[in-house]
Amino acid sequence: MHNLLRYAIVILLIVTILKSFIGWFSKKEYTAGDNKFSLFLFISAHLQLVIGLVLYFISDIVAAYSNLGMAEIMKDAVARFWVVEHMTSMILGIIIITLGRIMAKKATTDNAKFRRQAIYFTLAMVIIFSAIPWPEPMKAAGIARPWF
Numbered sequence: 306m307h308n309l310l311r312y313a314i315v316i317l318l319i320v321t322i323l324k325s326f327i328g329w330f331s332k333k334e335y336t337a338g339d340n341k342f343s344l345f346l347f348i349s350a351h352l353q354l355v356i357g358l359v360l361y362f363i364s365d366i367v368a369a370y371s372n373l374g375m376a377e378i379m380k381d382a383v384a385r386f387w388v389v390e391h392m393t394s395m396i397l398g399i400i401i402i403t404l405g406r407i408m409a410k411k412a413t414t415d416n417a418k419f420r421r422q423a424i425y426f427t428l429a430m431v432i433i434f435s436a437i438p439w440p441e442p443m444k445a446a447g448i449a450r451p452w453f
């Protein structure tokens with residue numbers, strides 16, 4: 306589920322960001338449909354957070370480093386990725402998605418709604434994409450996981 310839900314988040318991020326930039330620069334009206342895209346992104350990201358938190362405590366990958374101390378984990382790039390970096394980057398990305406949705410809701414003009422979504426969601430996308438254990442190019446770093 307965690308592997309597959311990644312694609313919902315990746316697709317929703319790309320589509321919502323593209324729509325936000327187009328809406329921002331073409332001065333379009335912010336519709337109920339635009340709000341739905343942002344809502345689905347918010348829901349999938351929070352669901353992924355819950356699944357990720359459960360995985361963190363039951364994952365064999367994380368458990369493999371349970372005998373190491375924090376100093377040793379921080380020295381080993383693969384251990385550091387699974388124990389610290391993946392979780393912290395993703396939580397940060399999800400917080401930024403949440404803030405982006407709140408800020409867009411609070412904005413009083415349609416243009417400001419699109420602008421805030423575009424900025425926050427792009428920042429979240431950069432952080433989230435960089436912390437996904439893609440089969441390529443993460444292979445060289447030893448943290449690749451399957452596409453599906």
Ligand code: HEM
Pocket residue numbers: 307308310311314350353354356357358359360361362363364365366367391392395396398399433437438450451453
């Ligand atoms: C947008 C948010 C996230 C995305 C896109 C994402 C994506 C992924 C992907 C693609 C994998 C590889 C799955 C596989 O083995 O096939 C993975 C693994 C993992 N993720 Fe996340 N993740 C996210 C958030 C989180 C969070 C917030 C946590 C922890 C709090 C977490 C904990 C884990 C753990 C423990 C694994 C290893 C699972 C295993 O044993 O196979 N993830 N993640």
